[in-house]
Amino acid sequence: MKLISAVIFCAFAVAALAAENKYTNKYDNVDVDKILNNDRVLTNYIKCLMDEGPCTSEGRELKKTLPDALNSGCTKCNQKQKETAEKVIRHLSQKRTRDWERLTKKYDPDGQFKKRYEEHVAKAA
DSSP: OHHHHHHHHHHHHHHHHHHHTSOOOTTTTSOHHHHHTOHHHHHHHHHHHTTSSOOOHHHHHHHHHHHHHHHHTSTTOOHHHHHHHHHHHHHHHHHOHHHHHHHHHHHOTTSHHHHHHHHHHHHHO
16 A cells, blocks of 8 residues: 555656646647737737736746746747747747847847757758
């Protein structure tokens, strides 16, 4: 009986540790295309990230996880989050270059993430 209790405890401990090594998937179903195609909404998210305006719950979560995601190369991201991040980066860097520069200056002042992303894009091409 003690062995079963120990195994169950270990299973819960491993599950808890695995959950801590991933970002929440609570916002994975947010319609990112709708946000990217609505200048007012996108501007509000950018203001949130730049500490220039209020944040929605999604914006707060993004603001909280963004520095760690950039530093870790998104290792705690699931596949959906990685795809969404690429879509947002592509949109901002191509269509909102001024905002992209402001965001990278704040969140990637040394250019480490930008370099890693450019290498990733080059490999994918």
